[in-house]
Amino acid sequence: MFTETETSYDCIVVGSGHAGSCAALSAAQSGCKRVLIVEKSPLEWAGGNGFFTAGAHRTAHGGLFDLLTVVRNVSPAAAATIDLDAYTPEDFTRDIMRLSDNRSDAALVHALVNDSRDTVEWLALSVGVRFILSFNRQAYEVNGRQKFWGGLVLSVDNGGGKGLIADHQRALAKASIETWYESPAIHILTEGDSISGLVVRRGGEDIRLTSPAVVLACGGFEANPDLRATYLGEEWTRSHVRGTPYNTGDGLSLASAVGAKRMGDWSSGGCHSTCWDAHSSVNTGDRVLSNQFTKSGYPLGLMLNTAGHRFVDEGADFRNYTYAAFGRAILTQPGGVAYQVYDAQVTKWLRVEEYSDTVVRKVVADSIEALAQKLVPEGLAEPAIFIETIKEYNAAVDAHRAAHPELIWDPSVKDGLSTKFPASTTNVVPSKSNWALPLREPPFLAVKVACGITFTFGGLAIDPQTAGVLSERTGLPIPGLFCTGELVGGLFYGNYPGGSGLTAGAVFGRKAGKAAAEIVKNKA
Template identity: 60%
Template sequence: MSATCYDCIVVGSGHAGSSAALSAVQYGCRNVLMIDKCPEEWAGGNGYFTAGAHRTVHDGLPDILPIVSNVSTEQAQKIDMDPYTTDDFSRDIMRLSDNRSDSDIVRAVVEGSRGAVQWLKDYVGVPFILSFHRQAYEVEGRQKFWGGMVLSVEDGGKGLIAAHHRALHRAGVQIWYNCPAVDLIEQDGAVTGVVACRNGELLELHSKSVILASGGFESSPELRRKYLGDLWQAARVRGTPYNNGDGLTLAKKVNALVRPPAPSFAEAGCHSTCWDYNAPLDHGSRVLSNQYTKSGYPLGVMINSKGERFVDEGEDFRNYTYAKFGRRILEQDGGMALQVYDSKVISWLRKEEYGDGIVEKIWGDTLEDLADKLSSKGLKDKARFLETMQEFNKAVGAHRKKYPNLKWDPSVKDGLSTESVPLPKSNWALTIDEPPFLAVRVACGITFTFGGLAIDPETAGVLRDSEQKEAVKGLFCTGELVGGLFYANYPGGSGLTAGAVFGRRAGKEAAKLASY
């Protein structure tokens, strides 16, 4: 077995791993190696499949404008954007986790978010844009941002990973693909490298530090069943097929602490979203990537095969509910649901997700006509479907009569409800009665798992499962492998931000070790 020495070794080629490698170089590492089990054509991990959304604290539009490249002076005069404070960001993570998230980890992400975004722009060269297409609606001639998250990346996750890999090339970081890490090297209680398999040969790769950024276990049906439950074997993998829990396996070598404890990973859950029913089962599309998302449900209704609604589509803004509604779809008969819209809102649906050639569209000139066509697409009870639509429309009308001054506005929680039905739609409720009618089929797309390794929030050092819970010298973690941050749900855009925050910290600490 041959041996080679490096200043820092990063396991994983995605956004978090790239952030860690670049930070290590910035702070002084001269010989950084990144390894990934995937072939080069799958480089970028799950980050490649995202919309590039980054959630960060900010002081409003004047604070954000210098970061982005898609806003003219004239456009800026027609934008409404409230500041997003540290309290706002912290509160959003905590409320969506029912206060289960580790407050110290949350604080690190929130307080490090603005600096991480600026670093991604200035040091990495990420081309940030204002997320008009996902996080704003034009209302009365003004672009109104909602839901706290305002930043995206030009060309989404593809643009994000391309920027990272240009920066990695400039920084001289070596990248080995088709090179899985199979073990950690440990000496005197410290991690001093990895054993990797390259071209069929086992290599001892020695280093002062190893940074694990290999994602969760969402791509493994067996681990999903083991840790999340039998139901999850049927979920569609939204991103890379190479996130098989390898980081968890490696960390067992040093008795790493996991949060929550591994048998209880179901408590943490996962990011699961409304996903195109016709998407591949075990991996995302490198071409369509995030376009398989179907996030327009606040504008319409979601109905299961029995013809019944099963979620409050207007419970909150989309980016506070989309990561949990996938599970609710998975729980329905056949793991399928139907999103239904009428002509009043079809033009408001994002063309990236609902455009021609992107999704199978099922049209009807009447609701009865639509129901007939849906009967061959998984709808089992046509009569109940029509009853549900009639009850919904009646409830919308009753609420409008009761509150005649309320106005439909998708950029705020407008209070337009169907409060008289057992499961109300709390906001944005409009009658579905103007032809043509559109339905699309959706399933559950699993994005990433929330359980993972416990880390020191200041250094991103992996903690050992002992009474002292001290950090394992030389071992760091970032990205979706970090545990204790999210439980059951999360505010959109915070995952990429967390990957950059802890990636920067891990890289900085790795450089300190390399200098000794």
């Protein structure tokens, strides 16, 4: 039963995260006078999954000096010590397509890549997002120079995702955009084939809101264990939710009810996941530690399962390109957990915010044998195999280094230091393709990791130019219905380049806001 209240808006956005904020701000800047954000969560959970990110934005760019207009942490003196190569639209496109095995929708990828640089500038100069070069996450200091790697260079000041959402909230307040919290969208209203509004439950009442434009930006279904089991597989019920517990698939239900077309990766690999602290909460992210539960140092060491075996090539590529797949690989191991193992040669290179004593439970020992015994209470079932695996790995590293004494360990490039040695009995499976150092220098460190799920890849089909949601029946955009953020399907399959998600949310959110304003102008 509806209340008598009926309120009219030019545009209503469902979801208060990064993508939804971009859509709302874009709509207001493009001419919508009354814009409303409705949010399922309470105020203290504002910001969706964007709050829990590192704030990384991947964009095409022309190199260091092309980015100095959008970052705030590079002085002229510092610029002279930075090595930051251009990352072209071709590079960005190639990375998305190779990680998806060429399954990503080409038109969506083109729209994301070609609008990425302009959208980053819009975020910096029009929205007020305080970008910085991500020295702590994406660069290593080598021979006195900051060397960026992996194509990803931008983050956000003041805590990454926390700073990003704070910047958005300032911009929303300045634009007088209202947000209703604890107000879930119940269903979308239509008039003929067009959107006419939204029903929102607020304060225990169902309120009918009229609007010619509704933007869905309320995330995927990663926080819904039943939907994870249905679409991704039963094993995904034991993954840890990295972010908000409120992304439970509501946008899919709302859109399906008005005939929206689904698209994207709905398979067991159809989500973004990562190596995550095994001792974190299972069902929700932590608003204080947030992304610090990530454990991304594995290219510097090894990962072994509870049976004592390695199961991935830790040095296959830069971490930006492997972590989404490796999180899933951990989930398939016995108990859905693994151990990251390091020696004293590399522990100084581990990021403090992820591996400090106050963030992660550490297991430390002066020998691999002692480390294995200390891991037994942490679930290691085969300490003898664990020890033998590391010994075999060390032998393979030694053989390769003896054959290639010219190679130098360098975490900022694919250095070629590996365990691969043709026709040798010292080969190990899986190999380690880069950054392979023997684990011999005490003290040794191990941390227990699980799979943390971030967002799901299966979503709604949209028009790449307007972010309009496509109809299952006609294949054309449903007039007045738009989608952005994690809910967009067809962009990522199986894996993705780190930092692409936030950029995609901004690119398609900006498009949705502009298209919503066009509807309002045409109705005037």
